[in-house]
Amino acid sequence: MPATDLQPASPPMAAPRARPFDVDAVRRDFPILSESVGGRPLVYLDSAATSQKPQAVIDAVSRFYATGNANIHRGVYRLSEAATAQYEGARQRIARFLNAPDARSVVFTRGTTESINLVAQSYLRPRLKAGDEILVTAMEHHSNIVPWQLVAEATGAVLRVAPVTDAGELDVGGLEALIGPRTRLVALAQISNSLGTVNPVQRVVALAHAAGVPVLVDGAQAAPHLVADIQALGCDFFACSGHKMFGPTGVGVLYGRADLLEEMPPWQGGGDMIASVTFERSSWAAVPTKFEAGTPDIAGVVGLGAAVDYLSALDRTAVAAHEAALLRYASERVAAVAGVRLVGTAPGKAPVVSFVLDGVHPHDIATILDADGICIRAGHHCTQPLMRRLGVAATARASFALYSTFAEADALAAGLERVRTVMGR
Numbered sequence: 251m252p253a254t255d256l257q258p259a260s261p262p263m264a265a266p267r268a269r270p271f272d273v274d275a276v277r278r279d280f281p282i283l284s285e286s287v288g289g290r291p292l293v294y295l296d297s298a299a300t301s302q303k304p305q306a307v308i309d310a311v312s313r314f315y316a317t318g319n320a321n322i323h324r325g326v327y328r329l330s331e332a333a334t335a336q337y338e339g340a341r342q343r344i345a346r347f348l349n350a351p352d353a354r355s356v357v358f359t360r361g362t363t364e365s366i367n368l369v370a371q372s373y374l375r376p377r378l379k380a381g382d383e384i385l386v387t388a389m390e391h392h393s394n395i396v397p398w399q400l401v402a403e404a405t406g407a408v409l410r411v412a413p414v415t416d417a418g419e420l421d422v423g424g425l426e427a428l429i430g431p432r433t434r435l436v437a438l439a440q441i442s443n444s445l446g447t448v449n450p451v452q453r454v455v456a457l458a459h460a461a462g463v464p465v466l467v468d469g470a471q472a473a474p475h476l477v478a479d480i481q482a483l484g485c486d487f488f489a490c491s492g493h494k495m496f497g498p499t500g501v502g503v504l505y506g507r508a509d510l511l512e513e514m515p516p517w518q519g520g521g522d523m524i525a526s527v528t529f530e531r532s533s534w535a536a537v538p539t540k541f542e543a544g545t546p547d548i549a550g551v552v553g554l555g556a557a558v559d560y561l562s563a564l565d566r567t568a569v570a571a572h573e574a575a576l577l578r579y580a581s582e583r584v585a586a587v588a589g590v591r592l593v594g595t596a597p598g599k600a601p602v603v604s605f606v607l608d609g610v611h612p613h614d615i616a617t618i619l620d621a622d623g624i625c626i627r628a629g630h631h632c633t634q635p636l637m638r639r640l641g642v643a644a645t646a647r648a649s650f651a652l653y654s655t656f657a658e659a660d661a662l663a664a665g666l667e668r669v670r671t672v673m674g675r
C-alpha cells in the first residue's frame with residue numbers, strides 16, 4: 251500500500267450509534283467463543299481474569315502491524331506520523347470513554363498493576379513520612395496492596411485496612427473511622443474481582459476529600475461492566491487494564507488529576523519522556539509523555555482504542571441488564587447445587603459467582619469442569635487477605651461478561667453436579 255494511502259488501523263468513529271443488545275450477535279463478534287475444547291464447546295467463565303477479544307480488536311492490532319507499523323513521536327516520515335496519529339487518537343477516544351476531563355491526563359501503562367505502582371512510587375513515596383498512613387480495603391487485589399506496602403516499608407508509613415462484612419460489602423463507616431490526620435491516600439477497587447461487590451466509590455471519595463485525602467480507584471473490574479465516568483467518581487487516580495475490557499494484553503491506563511501529574515516526577519527514565527538530555531541534567535517531556543518512557547505498546551494502544559469503540563457502539567444499559575439477569579440466574583443455579591455455599595452476596599454485584607463446595611477443593615472443581623470445556627478460576631484470586639477475612643482458603647469463581655449466556659450458566663450447574671458425582675459427594 252503506498253504511504254499516501256495509509257489508513258488508521260481503527261478509523262476514528264463518529265458518535266457511536268448504539269445497537270440493541272443481542273447476545274448471539276455479540277458472540278459472533280468474538281471468534282474464540284465458537285472454539286471447542288476437547289470436542290466440547292468452549293464455556294468461558296473466566297472473564298474477570300481476562301476477557302475475550304472481538305474481531306474488531308484483533309483486526310485493529312493485525313492491521314496496524316500489516317499496514318501501519320512504525321515507531322511514534324519521533325519520525326518525520328508519513329508512516330511514523332500516521333502511527334503517532336493512531337496512538338494519540340486512541341488516547342483521545344479512551345479519555346472520552348472514561349470521561350476523563352482531558353486526554354493529557356491519560357497515561358498508557360502495561361496495566362492496572364503498573365498504573366498503581368506508578369502512583370505509589372512517583373506520587374506517594376516522595377510525600378510519605380514515618381507514621382503516615384495509606385488506607386486500603388480488605389477486599390483489594392494484591393496489585394492494590396503490595397505497591398503500597400513497598401513504599402510503606404521504604405518510608406516507615408503504615409498500611410491501614412478498612413473492614414468488609416461477612417457478605418463481602420465494604421464497611422463504609424469502618425473506612426470513615428480510619429481516615430485520620432496521617433492518612434495520605436485511600437486506594438480501593440470499584441469492583442471486587444473475587445466477589446463482584448460494587449463499592450460506593452463516590453461516597454468514599456466524598457469522605458476522603460472532606461479530610462483532604464486523595465483517592466485512587468482500581469477500575470480493573472469496573473471498566474468492562476460499568477459505564478466508566480471518572481468525572482462523576484471525582485477520584486484523583488483511576489487505573490484499568492486493556493485485557494479485562496476486551497482489548498489486548500500488555501496495555502492499560504492510568505488517569506491522574508492534571509495538577510498531580512504535573513507535580514509528579516517521572517518514574518522511569520529513557521527515550522521519549524525527555525525534553526532535553528545532557529550528562530549534567532535532563533528535563534522532562536510534558537504530561538503524559540513524561541510517564542511513557544521507551545517505545546510503548548503501540549499496537550496494544552491501537553487495539554485498546556478499538557475495544558472502547560466496540561463497547562461504545564453497544565447499548566450499555568442493555569448490556570448491564572443482561573449481566574444483572576445472568577448473575578441472578580447463575581447465582582440461583584449454582585446455589586441450588588447441594589453442598590454449595592456462595593461467597594460474596596452483596597446486593598447489586600457485578601456478574602461474578604464465587605463459591606465453595608463442601609468437601610471439594612476449588613482446584614478439583616475447576617479441573618473436573620475443564621473436562622466439560624468449562625473454564626472457571628479456582629484459588630485465592632490474588633486476594634489472600636480477603637480469603638482469610640471470609641474464612642476460606644480459596645474459592646471457585648465463575649465470572650461472566652457481556653457475551654456470556656444463560657445456557658453457559660446451565661452448563662456450569664450441570665458440571666457442578668458432575669463434580670459431586672466424581673468426588674462422591
Ligand SMILES: Cc1ncc(COP(=O)(O)O)c(C=O)c1O
Pocket residue numbers: 298299360361362363364391393394439441442443468470471491
Ligand atoms: C481488581 C483488580 N485489580 C488489579 C488487577 C491487576 O490487573 P493486571 O494484572 O491487568 O495489572 C486485577 C486483575 O485481576 C484486578 O481484578
